[in-house]
Amino acid sequence: MPAVMWFRRDLRLSDNPALLEAAARDGEVLPLFVVDPALWGPSGPSRRHYLGESLKDLDRRIGLVVRTGDPVTEVVRAAREAGADQVHVAADYGPYGSARDEKVDAALADHDIELVRTGSPYAVAPGRVTKGDGTPYQVYTPFFRAWQEHGWRDPAGDLGEVGWLTADSDGVPAEDLPDGLDLPDAGEEAAQRRWRDYRRDKLEAYDRERDRPDLDATSHMSVHLKWGEIHPRTLLKDLEGMRGKGAQTYRQELAWREFYADVLFHRPDSARDYLKPEFARMDYDVPGDQLAAWREGRTGFPIVDAGMRQLRATGWMHNRVRMIVASFLVKDLHVEWQHGARHFLHWLVDGDLASNQHGWQWTAGCGTDAAPYFRVFNPVTQGKKFDPDGAYIRRWVPELRDAADPHEPVDPIVDHAEERVEALARYERIRR
Numbered sequence: 001m002p003a004v005m006w007f008r009r010d011l012r013l014s015d016n017p018a019l020l021e022a023a024a025r026d027g028e029v030l031p032l033f034v035v036d037p038a039l040w041g042p043s044g045p046s047r048r049h050y051l052g053e054s055l056k057d058l059d060r061r062i063g064l065v066v067r068t069g070d071p072v073t074e075v076v077r078a079a080r081e082a083g084a085d086q087v088h089v090a091a092d093y094g095p096y097g098s099a100r101d102e103k104v105d106a107a108l109a110d111h112d113i114e115l116v117r118t119g120s121p122y123a124v125a126p127g128r129v130t131k132g133d134g135t136p137y138q139v140y141t142p143f144f145r146a147w148q149e150h151g152w153r154d155p156a157g158d159l160g161e162v163g164w165l166t167a168d169s170d171g172v173p174a175e176d177l178p179d180g181l182d183l184p185d186a187g188e189e190a191a192q193r194r195w196r197d198y199r200r201d202k203l204e205a206y207d208r209e210r211d212r213p214d215l216d217a218t219s220h221m222s223v224h225l226k227w228g229e230i231h232p233r234t235l236l237k238d239l240e241g242m243r244g245k246g247a248q249t250y251r252q253e254l255a256w257r258e259f260y261a262d263v264l265f266h267r268p269d270s271a272r273d274y275l276k277p278e279f280a281r282m283d284y285d286v287p288g289d290q291l292a293a294w295r296e297g298r299t300g301f302p303i304v305d306a307g308m309r310q311l312r313a314t315g316w317m318h319n320r321v322r323m324i325v326a327s328f329l330v331k332d333l334h335v336e337w338q339h340g341a342r343h344f345l346h347w348l349v350d351g352d353l354a355s356n357q358h359g360w361q362w363t364a365g366c367g368t369d370a371a372p373y374f375r376v377f378n379p380v381t382q383g384k385k386f387d388p389d390g391a392y393i394r395r396w397v398p399e400l401r402d403a404a405d406p407h408e409p410v411d412p413i414v415d416h417a418e419e420r421v422e423a424l425a426r427y428e429r430i431r432r
């Protein structure tokens with residue numbers, strides 16, 4: 001009997017264990033993608049457009065069947081039309097995705113169709129790495145050690161001949177890009193090409209240069225990982241046997257992605273609420289004009305404005321700058337992290353619930369960071385340290401292109417020294 005391959009965050013044909021399973025019996029597979037309004041609606045133009053491009057890539061190669069609507073209805077309908085008795089997926093461990101899959105599982109079972117979960121978007125599935133007593137890790141470093149020790153499978157084998165089935169399709173959804181937004185190429189081949197070039201040209205210097213937003217020294221793989229155009233296991237396999245510090249540091253960064261997925265799996269409430277609940281008692285300001293200035297890159301702090309404008313122009317922001325702008329919103333403007341996280345998820349092309357919400361919570365001091373809240377980033381010294389010549393600032397804040405000192409704030413909306421003291425005073429009040 002034919003099977004359905006329901007693609008979600010695994011938009012690739014190679015190293016795809018769920019797809020291999022789908023093709024394993026008689027090789028006839030209906031390739032399905034469901035545009036779920038619950039996910040499509042809240043996404044911003046960058047992620048929608050990128051997803052559309054990635055789906056077009058799969059469609060060109062295998063003739064994707066796209067349906068729009070509630071997956072509980074659409075997956076059952078597509079499976080029944082194809083006469084399939086199995087629907088194959090990579091397991092989803094996020095709060096929305098896992099609940100959705102349970103409902104789809106039950107709806108399929110009513111028609112004697114099985115939902116088969118194989119693999120996940122991670123090298124090690126969330127929930128697998130635990131402390132000796134079976135409880136989850138709260139802190140990254142011991143998680144990383146245990147994750148390395150646990151290990152992961154080799155990439156899956158090649159996909160043989162597949163008889164791709166076809167059916168009525170609503171077509172790949174179109175989303176126009178707003179003016180001034182320029183996104184990277186989407187699709188499996190683009191992901192492989194970028195990884196190959198990065199490994200060849202830049203990986204060796206990754207540990208030394210990854211904190212420098214002026215150098216473009218990071219891999220930009222986040223968007224490809226987000227949509228599963230390449231699997232982290234493929235990257236880890238290529239890193240195997242590479243002895244340099246660049247490869248080791250890169251492995252550690254991939255482990256942050258796995259750690260945050262694990263934290264979210266154990267604490268699904270942390271997608272919205274404080275991981276450390278006492279932070280809900282802190283005094284915060286009601287967001288107003290200052291939040292708007294932050295969003296639009298008009299705070300007067302050059303590195304903050306550069307980052308916020310890079311986000312709007314490219315759907316991406318350098319990791320160091322993500323930390324600087326997040327710290328600024330929470331500790332200089334005293335705005336709750338959720339407002340910033342929402343703005344990021346709207347514009348980031350790599351927007352990912354686990355990495356984003358926990359990147360925010362870490363920087364805000366209410367997440368998994370073992371260091372205390374009173375580390376407050378100074379946006380000017382951070383800028384001088386990580387963008388020493390101001391090239392990053394000059395690129396994204398054109399009015400400072402010819403400034404003698406591009407790091408010097410211009411009409412700043414707050415006084416950083418005063419707000420630092422204020423942030424610490426607010427923190428003291430919740431510690432008592």
Ligand SMILES: Cc1cc2nc3c(=O)[nH]c(=O)nc-3n(C[C@H](O)[C@H](O)[C@H](O)COP(=O)(O)OP(=O)(O)OC[C@H]3O[C@@H](n4cnc5c(N)ncnc54)[C@H](O)[C@@H]3O)c2cc1C
Pocket residue numbers: 210218219220221222223225226253254255256257258260317318319320322323326344348350351352353355356357359360363
């Ligand atoms: C406030 C904030 C919000 C963030 N939001 C997201 C998000 O929505 N989606 C997202 O993928 N990453 C997010 N990150 C993590 C990180 O900034 C990006 O993964 C990274 O900048 C992507 O660029 P790159 O692929 O060139 O990274 P590289 O430096 O080349 O890193 C390689 C890969 O490792 C992983 N990685 C690296 N750093 C982190 C990290 N701190 N946390 C989790 N994974 C990491 C990513 O998958 C990345 O692609 C956030 C960080 C912060 C501080």
